[in-house]
Amino acid sequence: MYIDVHAHLTDKAYNDFNATMSEIAAANVGLVICSGYDLESSYLARDLAEKHENIYFSAGFQPQELDKYKPGDLARLQKLCRHEKCLAIGEIGLDYHYENNPPKDFQKEIFAAQLNLAHAEGLPVVIHSRDCAEDMLAFLHEHKDKLTHGGLLHCYSHSAEQSTHFERLGFYFSFGGTSTFSTARKVKKSVERISIERILTETDSPYLTPEPKRGQFPNTPANIPYIAKNLAQIKGVDEATFVEQVYQNALRLFKKLPALQ
């Protein structure tokens, strides 16, 4: 059974949701974690999780969405994350990609508040980290005591060398479509270097459709087998062994996830 630990099934792109769910089932993807990126999408992810047995969710404010952040939202997130199907606080983090992204200090303030929340609630964190490797590492070191319930760096895009530092902090790493692109040498080096007990599969749907479907929109969790096959190849193990390992990794990280097999 394949799993997708990071997808945005709340996106408007899924205008025939039943058809999407059928494709996911037909591809033998048995579990999808739908990630919130602001308060509204976190509530919508919860609604999907309540309707579909194989959907779980995470709740949090992504750095690029912070212009919507209001006082009181942290308390709302706290209430939401106590839901039995909320597996993590996320996605949260830092993003320095665009010049007009929210100010770095504000990003760090809300990131720290959400790390505190995860720590207090006994949940792992799902981290979005783009063009900020040095700051992210320093920040996580500084807040190491808040990482006792583990964390995932989703769509890992920093260097292979830096992955060693994140791994020492106890992090897991998920890889999606970009790991299948022939140009993704940096990502492949990271996959080679990171231990197989720390790797997870994701799509970040509706974006980043993997090869051989690259360019199609929307991406869906039904494309996970392409990603898993490619990652297994990079790690030099057969696909079935890899897929089982990924599932065991997910159970270790997401403690609220019931064993399904």
Ligand SMILES: [Zn+2]
């Ligand atoms: Zn995402």
